[in-house]
Amino acid sequence: xxxxxxxxxxxxxxxxERATLSCRASQSVYSDLAWYQQRPGQAPRLxxxxxxxxxxxxxxxxxxxxxxxxxxxxxxxxxxxxxAVYYCQQYFSWPRTFGPGTKVxx
Amino acid sequence: xxxxVQSGAEVKKPGESLKISCQGSGFSFSDYWxxxxxxxPGKGLEWMGIIHPFDSTTRYNxxxxxxxxxxxxxxxxxxYLQWRSLKASDSAVFFCARDRGSNSGxxxxxxxxxxxxxxxx
Numbered sequence: 474x475x476x477x478x479x480x481x482x483x484x485x486x487x488x489x490e491r492a493t494l495s496c497r498a499s500q501s502v503y504s505d506l507a508w509y510q511q512r513p514g515q516a517p518r519l520x521x522x523x524x525x526x527x528x529x530x531x532x533x534x535x536x537x538x539x540x541x542x543x544x545x546x547x548x549x550x551x552x553x554x555x556x557a558v559y560y561c562q563q564y565f566s567w568p569r570t571f572g573p574g575t576k577v578x579x
Numbered sequence: 580x581x582x583x584v585q586s587g588a589e590v591k592k593p594g595e596s597l598k599i600s601c602q603g604s605g606f607s608f609s610d611y612w613x614x615x616x617x618x619x620p621g622k623g624l625e626w627m628g629i630i631h632p633f634d635s636t637t638r639y640n641x642x643x644x645x646x647x648x649x650x651x652x653x654x655x656x657x658x659y660l661q662w663r664s665l666k667a668s669d670s671a672v673f674f675c676a677r678d679r680g681s682n683s684g685x686x687x688x689x690x691x692x693x694x695x696x697x698x699x700x
């Protein structure tokens with residue numbers, strides 16, 4: 474099973490600052506990686522797929538990068554609605570697996 | 580508008596059976612894989628499995644295979660997640676989601692609101 478790790482577990486930032494979230498795969502997943510945002514009490518929402526393609530509804534301050542085993546989700550100039558938990562998920566191998574999440578907090 | 584509407588919260592006793600549902604609308608249900616994701620209390624997301632309504636092809640995470648059954652009734656655009664004998668450790672929120680993969684499961688672009696399952700004696 475592909476193991477996904479995320480760092481840091483918690484990221485404390487101020488509104489308007491930049492947040493950089495990391496995701497690492499135990500083996501190459503090429504660009505088969507998605508990021509999700511989950512606010513408390515809500516369902517997850519797709520943020521990025523194919524490592525760097527932003528999903529519908531997410532503004533340009535969200536950007537994904539990376540390939541192989543190392544991936545990054547960057548949120549420039551954090552807004553209040555961006556404080557949430559972010560999960561990465563690989564879809565290169567079975568079973569699909571999620572990372573443990575990074576909580577972005579104020 | 581794409582929507583996935585899940586059945587309501589359930590409280591069950593250990594050993595009981597349960598079937599929760601997920602009804603899709605606003606898209607051609609039979610053209611998309613539908614998946615289930617578990618979130619245990621205070622924990623992260625776990626990919627459980629997916630099903631294709633066209634022919635009911637199903638793929639499970641080995642961690643849950645044999646413990647749950649994923650099924651679908653394409654005539655009513657509804658997917659199901661079923662347990663024959665619940666355990667306390669099955670308590671979690673379960674999300675259904677539409678998968679964007681064409682030939683196989685990839686990532687989920689639309690999610691249901693979640694169904695809370697509580698198993699307690």
